Amino acid sequence: xxxxxxxxxxxxxxxxxxxxxxxxxxxxxxxxxxxxxxxxxxxxxxxxxxxxxxxxxxxxxxxxxxxxxxxxxxxxxxxxxxxxxxxxxxxxxxxxxxxxxxxxxxxxxxxxxxxxxxxxxxxxxxxxxxxxxxxxxxxxxxxxxxxxxxxxxxxxxxxxxxxxxxxxxxxxxxxxxxxxxxxxxxxxxxxxxxxxxxxxxxxxxxxxxxxxxxxxxxxxxxxxxxxxxxxxxxxxxxxxxxxxxxxxxxxxxxxxxxxxxxxxxxxxxxxxxxxxxxxxxxxxxxxxxxxxxxxxxxxxxxxxxxxxxxxxxxxxxxxxxxxxxxxxxxxxxxxxxxxxxxxxxxxxxxxxxxxxxxxxxxxxxxxxxxxxxxxxxxxxxxxxxxxxxxxxxxxxxxxxxxxxxxxxxxxxxxxxxxxxxxxxxxxxxxxxxxxxxxxxxxxxxxxxxxxxxxxxxxxxxxxxxxxxxxxxxxxxxxxxxxxxxxxxxxxxxxxxxxxxxxxxxxxxxxxxxxxxxxxxxxxxxxxxxxxxxxx
Amino acid sequence: xxxxxxxxxxxxxxxxxxxxxxxxxxxxxxxxxxxxxxxxxxxxxxxxxxxxxxxxxxxxxxxxxxxxxxxxxxxxxxxxxxxxxxxxxxxxxxxxxxxxxxxxxxxxxxxxxxxxxxxxxxxxxxxxxxxxxxxxxxxxxxxxxxxxxxxxxxxxxxxxxxxxxxxxxxxxxxxxxxxxxxxxxxxxxxxxxxxxxxxxxxxxxxxxxxxxxxxxxxxxxxxxxxxxx
Numbered sequence: 001x002x003x004x005x006x007x008x009x010x011x012x013x014x015x016x017x018x019x020x021x022x023x024x025x026x027x028x029x030x031x032x033x034x035x036x037x038x039x040x041x042x043x044x045x046x047x048x049x050x051x052x053x054x055x056x057x058x059x060x061x062x063x064x065x066x067x068x069x070x071x072x073x074x075x076x077x078x079x080x081x082x083x084x085x086x087x088x089x090x091x092x093x094x095x096x097x098x099x100x101x102x103x104x105x106x107x108x109x110x111x112x113x114x115x116x117x118x119x120x121x122x123x124x125x126x127x128x129x130x131x132x133x134x135x136x137x138x139x140x141x142x143x144x145x146x147x148x149x150x151x152x153x154x155x156x157x158x159x160x161x162x163x164x165x166x167x168x169x170x171x172x173x174x175x176x177x178x179x180x181x182x183x184x185x186x187x188x189x190x191x192x193x194x195x196x197x198x199x200x201x202x203x204x205x206x207x208x209x210x211x212x213x214x215x216x217x218x219x220x221x222x223x224x225x226x227x228x229x230x231x232x233x234x235x236x237x238x239x240x241x242x243x244x245x246x247x248x249x250x251x252x253x254x255x256x257x258x259x260x261x262x263x264x265x266x267x268x269x270x271x272x273x274x275x276x277x278x279x280x281x282x283x284x285x286x287x288x289x290x291x292x293x294x295x296x297x298x299x300x301x302x303x304x305x306x307x308x309x310x311x312x313x314x315x316x317x318x319x320x321x322x323x324x325x326x327x328x329x330x331x332x333x334x335x336x337x338x339x340x341x342x343x344x345x346x347x348x349x350x351x352x353x354x355x356x357x358x359x360x361x362x363x364x365x366x367x368x369x370x371x372x373x374x375x376x377x378x379x380x381x382x383x384x385x386x387x388x389x390x391x392x393x394x395x396x397x398x399x400x401x402x403x404x405x406x407x408x409x410x411x412x413x414x415x416x417x418x419x420x421x422x423x424x425x426x427x428x429x430x431x432x433x434x435x436x437x438x439x440x441x442x443x444x445x446x447x448x449x450x451x452x453x454x455x456x457x458x459x460x461x462x463x464x465x466x467x468x469x470x471x472x473x474x475x476x477x478x479x480x481x482x483x484x485x486x487x488x489x490x491x492x493x494x495x496x497x498x499x500x501x502x503x504x505x506x507x508x509x510x511x512x513x514x515x516x517x518x519x520x521x522x523x524x525x526x527x528x529x530x531x532x533x534x535x
Numbered sequence: 536x537x538x539x540x541x542x543x544x545x546x547x548x549x550x551x552x553x554x555x556x557x558x559x560x561x562x563x564x565x566x567x568x569x570x571x572x573x574x575x576x577x578x579x580x581x582x583x584x585x586x587x588x589x590x591x592x593x594x595x596x597x598x599x600x601x602x603x604x605x606x607x608x609x610x611x612x613x614x615x616x617x618x619x620x621x622x623x624x625x626x627x628x629x630x631x632x633x634x635x636x637x638x639x640x641x642x643x644x645x646x647x648x649x650x651x652x653x654x655x656x657x658x659x660x661x662x663x664x665x666x667x668x669x670x671x672x673x674x675x676x677x678x679x680x681x682x683x684x685x686x687x688x689x690x691x692x693x694x695x696x697x698x699x700x701x702x703x704x705x706x707x708x709x710x711x712x713x714x715x716x717x718x719x720x721x722x723x724x725x726x727x728x729x730x731x732x733x734x735x736x737x738x739x740x741x742x743x744x745x746x747x748x749x750x751x752x753x754x755x756x757x758x759x760x761x762x763x764x
Contacts, residue, residue, distance in 0.1 A: 051662050061700050073690040135671040136663045139617050209556050210563040214570040221574035228582050236589045236615040244620030255624035258727045264655050322661050
């Protein structure tokens with residue numbers, strides 16, 4: 001064999017090995033699965049709250065005696081049998097407690113609170129409750145059960161979770177502490193957490209790294225299993241349908257639409273069943289996409305249309321056959337096939353820049369080892385009246401409550417003409433200076449709405465609402481009323497405000513970044529340090 | 536497995552791993568390498584078992600059937616045959632009637648399916664009892680009994696007791712003050728009209744099961760159902 005080929009093969013192998021042991025694959029997609037399945041579980045339990053006794057209680061139709069007889073007849077034994085019949089042994093009060101605990105576990109799972117342990121509890125309650133009445137379940141319950149078990153092995157709490165938030169805050173605090181200590185050297189190294197690990201005994205750091213890599217390998221294996229399981233579901237359903245005469249002659253869906261068992265909207269179903277051609281096309285597309293799914297997922301060009309067809313199919317099933325939980329559970333599973341950069345974009349869109357900024361220190365390489373603060377992006381500016389005590393106080397409240405990813409600058413510190421503003425404008429209302437030079441300047445309520453839009457939850461949706469016409473008019477009116485009367489409102493002590501503002505604003509102006517404005521004297525040193533770090 | 540770490544070995548266009556701390560000891564490399572091998576092995580086994588479990592019967596799946604079933608059941612049990620190979624193309628109406636103790640008075644036939652259908656009508660989120668209980672109870676009974684109603688599977692007795700419990704519970708509102716001594720179930724199957732189906736074929740077919748004695752046929756559970764249901 002050609003030695004060059006061999007070395008290249010070895011290199012390839014080593015590279016792959018490095019990848020699967022150091023990189024979490026589909027970390028955000030797994031977070032979507034965690035949030036999705038957890039939410040559906042909670043909604044399902046709330047939906048069945050009134051019928052929980054009849055379904056799974058000690059007096060249920062599928063009685064504890066039947067459950068145990070079924071377990072015996074199926075030949076289960078040992079721990080698995082104990083797990084599967086765990087709920088059958090509960091009294092009525094114990095069962096209610098278990099039910100509430102199952103809801104609480106679902107909520108904790110959605111929030112990503114101590115995710116690894118909670119994921120084990122989640123799998124435990126899902127499997128135990130679903131198997132308390134195996135004859136009440138459908139395909140959706142089947143998928144949920146499987147996924148709850150697979151998720152135990154994944155690191156599904158690295159994004160959009162309380163765990164990630166905790167890590168982000170901790171890393172932020174450490175970075176800030178290092179900064180205050182004037183430890184500039186720390187800024188050039190990777191992160192404060194890294195150094196903390198370095199101070200520990202050598203073998204312990206080594207073990208921590210080995211553990212981290214083992215967790216990553218297990219995660220990546222579980223991701224592969226989840227993806228393959230979904231392919232098996234669609235593939236099996238598709239290949240079995242290919243053999244069916246009714247799917248072949250295109251009549252299958254017209255029968256499905258006339259089944260009394262799945263018939264919530266008879267008028268709609270009858271109307272659809274009348275369109276034989278459309279029914280035949282829909283049936284064929286369904287079979288093609290399902291049978292082809294295990295292959296289609298490897299083709300980026302075919303993947304997205306196929307996923308779109310599946311979304312359409314599941315929405316139809318949810319509505320026409322009244323199987324919303326089944327459909328939603330299947331749809332959540334499809335999320336794993338969307339790339340992580342897609343989910344990152346969705347996350348940015350939904351959560352906003354304030355979240356991204358607070359998490360920037362928590363951007364981790366898989367396991368909680370922080371990569372350090374990312375350089376802050378250029379931020380938009382809100383120009384306010386630093387002479388007005390009320391305005392200054394409002395800005396302080398806005399900053400501490402909403403924590404927007406926005407720079408607040410009193411107009412007195414700003415070269416107004418350079419930013420295309422006049423003194424009349426800025427003393428009348430707050431002005432919003434967007435990052436892009438060609439984007440329009442907004443003022444008043446529209447500016448406040450944009451600040452909220454860049455704030456943390458729940459201010460972000462409020463900001464979005466304030467931009468929608470009927471509400472935006474009300475907001476504009478309210479803003480006008482307040483600004484006209486602002487000198488009568490509490491906190492309006494101009495002289496005091498000016499004195500304080502000089503110190504505070506100097507500090508803030510430092511990260512203007514552009515260098516157009518002199519940051520002033522007192523706070524300059526800290527500013528320089530911060531800018532160094534950002535660079 | 537060698538834990539070779541190809542220097543800055545990332546393919547072009549791929550983001551480098553964030554902050555990788557290289558492993559420096561042989562024991563830690565062995566730990567990670569061993570875990571990787573174990574994960575690979577388990578994943579390969581599980582995927583093979585999942586495939587064979589779902590694939591149609593073939594020489595491979597038949598040869599390893601018992602191992603595959605031991606691996607897959609009960610935790611990874613799965614069945615994706617909903618609407619395949621052909622969708623259900625018939626409407627099944629399950630009726631039940633009761634003989635009341637002590638005089639043997641009969642109730643009329645009560646349409647149990649109609650209760651579910653009424654609950655589902657215009658309901659975007661029907662519950663599992665409405666959607667799955669009667670249907671699964673009936674099909675599982677069919678699965679575990681032959682055409683004469685004789686048990687065929689290990690769980691035949693369980694399924695019969697369950698179907699009876701479902702029927703008794705739904706009958707309880709229709710028996711007035713009497714006590715149910717025995718119960719009879721029938722299924723009326725109507726093929727949905729479609730291409731190649733003659734009117735004779737789409738006429739309703741009735742299958743009436745034997746009378747099941749509530750006290751005799753069930754030990755403890757179903758009797759209490761009558762009281763509580």
